[in-house]
């Protein structure tokens with residue numbers, strides 16, 4: 001049986017077919033989240049796990065940032081993983097030289113193209129910035145690298161200029177053009193429009209790099225894929241600048257559930273999320289999609305009664321699909337069927353009226369505003385003043 005429910009509206013809404021690859025940028029943009037630093041051994045472990053998941057490209061870092069960063073990228077390329085290794089480079093040949101020292105497959109040459117960034121950050125005219133960028137693209141191509149040309153702040157860049165730049169990048173032999181939604185201004189409709197318009201301009205694949213400032217990074221990334229973008233950028237747990245990036249775990253599960261993409265090993269996602277929470281110190285909220293502690297936790301009596309018969313009643317996809325496990329929580333909203341199930345698992349065989357008495361006690365107890373543990377439940381059972389019958393072994 002399929003481990004998720006099928007969305008009948010995908011067909012009715014004529015959802016387009018997609019042809020994508022995933023570039024995970026946890027080790028570069030993810031690490032740019034304020035306060036986050038991955039040690040070299042942590043970077044290595046995360047890269048190994050991303051490779052096991054099956055992401056096609058790992059952006060391993062920005063090697064010009066420090067000697068340690070450069071060495072960490074070198075360690076990753078030395079692993080000889082199946083995933084291609086990419087790094088970020090400003091539009092200066094020096095950054096590409098450092099990338100070459102790291103023996104990477106791919107380099108992302110970026111230049112900001114919006115008026116705001118040109119004026120207040122680069123202090124350059126557009127012509128000057130573009131010259132630096134394409135000279136750097138050319139330099140990287142001449143040295144045998146796969147080159148992504150990224151227009152930083154693309155989504156706030158004059159549209160005619162953006163189209164011209166992507167056409168020029170193709171002339172300069174860039175292998176990809178990247179649309180960076182640097183401050184997360186887009187929504188699914190505008191992203192779909194932008195990607196389909198850029199597709200008319202260039203024959204090389206388009207990358208989509210989304211930020212989550214409006215909470216739309218995942219939706220925008222999927223809209224980009226449906227409009228024909230090839231390379232989709234993610235970070236584990238969605239960590240990254242400000243509100244972060246498209247979460248890898250959410251994208252891979254959405255690709256599976258909405259587009260039948262089953263080549264990624266999603267069973268590795270929960271352990272990978274935990275690893276990154278521990279290495280980054282950025283803990284996920286309980287209700288985080290896919291990897292949150294509550295993603296497969298049920299307390300409400302009506303839900304638990306149904307889930308015990310058929311988990312798909314209240315779970316879109318199985319916990320096993322993402323390397324997680326189902327949990328039944330005892331609290332204010334617990335019903336009789338849940339209590340019967342839990343107490344039986346604890347070794348008790350309580351009668352119907354005993355379960356009702358216990359349910360009342362549980363509800364009173366839950367006023368402490370937290371779930372009730374098995375030990376507390378055991379105490380409540382013994383306080384019931386009933387003769388407890390233990391079933392045989």
Ligand SMILES: CC(=O)SCCNC(=O)CCNC(=O)[C@H](O)C(C)(C)COP(=O)(O)OP(=O)(O)OC[C@H]1O[C@@H](n2cnc3c(N)ncnc32)[C@H](O)[C@@H]1OP(=O)(O)O
Pocket residue numbers: 029032062064065066089090091092110111112121122123132152182241
């Ligand atoms: C959208 C993004 O995520 S972009 C990536 C952001 N990531 C980082 O910044 C990584 C951490 N950064 C660092 O360690 C440092 O900023 C470094 C090593 C990259 C540069 O350090 P410094 O030389 O001290 O420069 P500083 O940080 O003060 O300023 C940035 C410089 O890069 C320039 N710059 C920014 N983007 C680009 C670009 N795409 N191409 C060329 N130059 C650029 C700025 O104009 C500025 O130049 P200036 O020093 O001549 O004024």
Ligand SMILES: O=C(O)CCC(=O)C(=O)O
Pocket residue numbers: 029108110150151152153178179180181182209211
């Ligand atoms: O397009 C890219 O590859 C990355 C650019 C980026 O990090 C950004 O603009 O936020």
